[in-house]
Amino acid sequence: MLTPTDILRLPYTADLTEGGIAYALRSLNYSFDRAGSSPYDRLRRVVASVAVELAFRRYLSQNNIPFEVKAAAPFTDRERYDVALGGRRCDVKSYLISHRAQIAEMRRDPSILLNAPALVPADQHAGDGHLRNDLYIFGFLAGLIAASQADLKKAIETKQPHYLVHAMPEAWRKPASWNPLGALTLKSDSAEELLIEINGQDEAREMKREVISLPPKTKVKVDESFYSISSVHIRRVAEARVGIHCDAIKEAHVIQPAEWGNIWVYGMEIFLAGYLSYEDFGQRAAALAPNSKVFQYEHTRVKNLALPVSSLKAMQKLFKDASHST
Structure with missing residues (x-):
C-alpha cells in the first residue's frame, strides 16, 4: 500500500x-x-x-x-x-x-x-x-x-504569461486532398498592427510555421506553400476580427475576438x-x-x-x- x-x-x-x-x-x-x-x-x-x-x-x-x-x-x-x-x-x-x-x-x-x-x-x-x-x-x-475572458484579462493585468491560439476547422487542418492550399490572404480589423503566427504542414507533413505582420485593416497576401493549417496564434488579445482565405477553400474563415483560446x-x-x-x-x-x-x-x-x-x-x-x- x-x-x-x-x-x-x-x-x-x-x-x-x-x-x-x-x-x-x-x-x-x-x-x-x-x-x-x-x-x-x-x-x-x-x-x-x-x-x-x-x-x-x-x-x-x-x-x-x-x-x-x-x-x-x-x-x-x-x-x-x-x-x-x-x-x-x-x-x-x-x-x-x-x-x-x-x-x-x-x-x-x-x-x-x-x-x-x-x-x-x-x-x-x-x-x-x-x-x-x-x-x-x-x-x-x-x-x-x-x-474565460475575465480570467484571461486578470492574467494579462497581473503580467502573467498567456498563449492565445485559434484551432482551425477540420477542412483546413485535414484537407480531403493533399495539395497546396495556395496563396493565403489575411486581414485584421484591429486598429493596431497584429503579429500572427500560422501553424500547419508542408508537403512532407512536417510542421511549418510562418509569422506575419498584419497592418490595421489591410489585406496581406502570403505565398508560403502550406498543405494544411492547423492553428493560428497571436501575441496580444485581438480587439477585432481576423480573416484568413486560401485559394483551395472557397469560404474565408473569420475569427471573432472571443474565438481565441488561452x-x-x-x-x-x-x-x-x-x-x-x-x-x-x-x-x-x-x-x-x-x-x-x-x-x-x-x-x-x-x-x-x-x-x-x-x-x-x-x-x-x-x-x-x-x-x-x-
Whole structure:
C-alpha cells in the first residue's frame, strides 16, 4: 500500500508549459473533434499531460536514473516518444487539478490523493500495442488555467504569461486532398498592427510555421506553400476580427475576438503518485461508468478502469529496479 511519503513532489517551471504547448499544436494535425467539446479544453489537457512527462524525464536525468526514449507505441499519440525504464515502456497518466481549493488541499496534505482513483480510459487499455510488463505511471498536476475572458484579462493585468491560439476547422487542418492550399490572404480589423503566427504542414507533413505582420485593416497576401493549417496564434488579445482565405477553400474563415483560446497552463507542482504494470492494472481495476464524479473530474466523459491510488506501487521502487537492471 502506498503511503503519503511515497508520493513524489516535483517542482514546476514555465518551460514545461512551453514544451506542452509545442506538442499540443502539433497534435492538432492528427486529433479529431469530439462532438460538443471545446478544442481548447483538449489542448490544455494535452499541455498539462506533456508537461508532466517532461518533468518526469527531467527528474530521471537529474537523479541519474537510466532510461531510454522509444518511439511511441500504437496506443499513444503520433509523434510522441515514451520513456522506458529497465526496458519497460512507461505510459504516464496524469490529471490536471485546477480548482484552487483542491490545489491548496493537496499541496498541504498530499495524502488526500491516496483516495483518488487511478484512471485509464477503457478503450485505451483494450487497444493494441500493449505488453504485459508495460507500466502505467499516475500523476497529478496542480495548476490554474485562465480559460474565460475575465480570467484571461486578470492574467494579462497581473503580467502573467498567456498563449492565445485559434484551432482551425477540420477542412483546413485535414484537407480531403493533399495539395497546396495556395496563396493565403489575411486581414485584421484591429486598429493596431497584429503579429500572427500560422501553424500547419508542408508537403512532407512536417510542421511549418510562418509569422506575419498584419497592418490595421489591410489585406496581406502570403505565398508560403502550406498543405494544411492547423492553428493560428497571436501575441496580444485581438480587439477585432481576423480573416484568413486560401485559394483551395472557397469560404474565408473569420475569427471573432472571443474565438481565441488561452492554452497556457499555470503549473505549480507535480505529484507522481505511483505505478502498476499493464497486466496488474487490468486484473485489479474495476469499471467506472461515464459521468461519474471523481476527485479529478466533475464527471468523467468516457468509461474508465479505476482503482485507488493507494493500491499503486511506490515510484522509488521502480527507480531502484531500473538502476539495478543496467
